[in-house]
Amino acid sequence: MNKNIIxxxxxxxxxxxxxxxSNNDIGSVVIVDDINTRRPIGIITERDIVKTIGMIQPQQLLVPIxxxxSRPLITLSSKASVYDAIKLMYEKKIRRILILEKEKLVGIITDKDIFRSLVNNKELLSTTVGAHLPIPEDKLKNEISQFWFNNTFIE
Known part of the structure; x- marks a missing residue:
């Protein structure tokens, strides 16, 4: 997980x-109730912005985020496993999960973080794929290989 959360x-x-x-080269921003408490109340993703811009008039770009x-937030405990994250992402059709400790934001994990870990750790890959995920094994392996190919040969 990434602990440097914008x-x-x-x-x-x-x-x-x-x-x-754009300035932080990220695909989402966690929305909090207050900058000091950092209690997460929502998340805005690239997909949310694209869908919104496609439906709104230009003056609506100034409407509060x-x-x-997206809400309600989909979160996991910092004690959750990679298996838990994969399963939740697949079931909810999402690519990011906020990680909380006692309702406090401590990290975010993305599908890319998971695939990077699986590609770099063969033991984790075999344990996770053999863990009866709701994702068909051939689909998971295909997505991992696509991720590996797309992120390994970048110049």
């Missing part, structure tokens, strides 16, 4: 959030 308050707008994503963020 957060923003819910009163920011799509333009500001898009700039935050709370109106567009």
């Amino acid at each position: 957060v923003a308050e819910q009163d920011l707008n799509l333009i500001t959030i898009s700039k935050i994503m 709370r109106d567009y963020m």
Whole structure:
């Protein structure tokens, strides 16, 4: 998981959030109730922004992000396993999960983080694939090999 999480308050707008994503080269921003407490209340992803922009008028770009963020949040405990994360991502059709410890935001894990771990750790791969995931084994292996190919041969 990544512990360096970019957060923003819910009163920011799509333009500001898009700039935050662009400046930090990230695909999502966790929306918090307050910058100091960092209690997560939603997440805004590239997909959310694209879907929103496709449906709105230009003046709506200034509407607070709370109106567009994904909620309810889908989270896991910091004690959860890779298997738990894969299963939850597959079942909920999501690519990011916030990691919490006693309701406090401590990290975020993405599908890319998981695939990178699986590709780099053969033991984890064999343990996870053999763990009766709800994902067909051939689909999982295909996605891992696509990820490996796409991220290994980048110049």
